[in-house]
Amino acid sequence: MKESIYSYDDLLEMLDQLLSEERQFNWDVFYSDRDRGVPFFKNYPDENLAEYVETRKLTTGKVLELGCGPGRNAIYLAGKGFSVDAVDQSEEGLNWGKERALDENVKVNFLKQNIFELDIEEGSYDLVYDSGCFHHIPPHRRMDYIDLVTRALKPGGHFALTCFVVGGKLGGSDISDWEVYRGRSMKGGLGFTFEKLTRIFRDFEVVEIREMNDRSPEEGLFGTSELLAGLFKKAVS
Template structure:
């Protein structure tokens, strides 16, 4: 009876089991801190920095989905925000806590599956995602959108950074149906401005563009193989 599908949630969990990387995968991924992963750099996304510089973002309550080692969550905290930062990997959050302590900032790091979060409606001024969406299978996309809508206050902002289709670091250009034929996200799905605009059509579009390349060393992070987008809840 364990593998019987009784309801929609059972269906989602069955599809998850075919496609989702297990928690152990992400713990192993973050355990080697010296490998050459660009976003292991301890600097915030250039697009995030620009939102504060343009006064689009002001200090408020923030939810970050898939925070990894915490570089963006820490930046939000440095800007005066109250931050809840969620990740599936204990190893990534251990690293994030160390970084936050080094910078003497307070972030509420939460070790949880984002789809199991218990969030009161209209809690956050900003929802931020840098690198989570492209690892979410199509069958969970509706749940993801519902989560963002529920979390945000009216007129709250939702910002995302994800793989560009065919990018250097990932960005499979396969259809949603092909994901299930292959039983794989091919390392992460790729997005275009048109696809992001279509997926998040229920939000007001503020900006969609490729991330700017930032030469290192620098105090911000930017590589040209990522898409960035900023939306606002109606």
């Protein structure tokens, strides 16, 4: 194996290799047990996403969902008239999503792809949505993540995400970015605060950042105050 660094990509590859935790977790195994009892396995959309749509903070258009898993948010958006490209690396998750979309009689373009290898036409999406992917992105990939979102969005388009709050019961390690590499681990996923999200996505207008609202399955929504929800807008010019 080559261990020389001649380019930025070589540096990223080296840092990826340091974080062995991410390679050990298998999302296909995770999604293969559909009766696991994981709250977000239910086919309900995020409460914040539903609120954005119902209050028309978001209107119909073209959507890119990053890390869609079994497709609950993609399916919700498709049912509301959005055109959705939903990306994930887990074949098990995507197959489950395809079954759900067929049952719901909605069309979602599911893509098995590493998000950093997507071939995206600049300015082609009205919304980029991420429910639970960002907190698994290591710090050295964060700039590429921001570039991906920026490149994908039309001027005036929106970016929305849910992520771990620092010290949350579902996850959200309270460590610095440097500590990720000292310990060679993200400890299951990084936690964020209002201030840190504002700083990371400082090139976007902050529409809102808040705790998710707790919701029960009887409401047909997924929501837990252990996660943060953020909505941002790309500048028009």
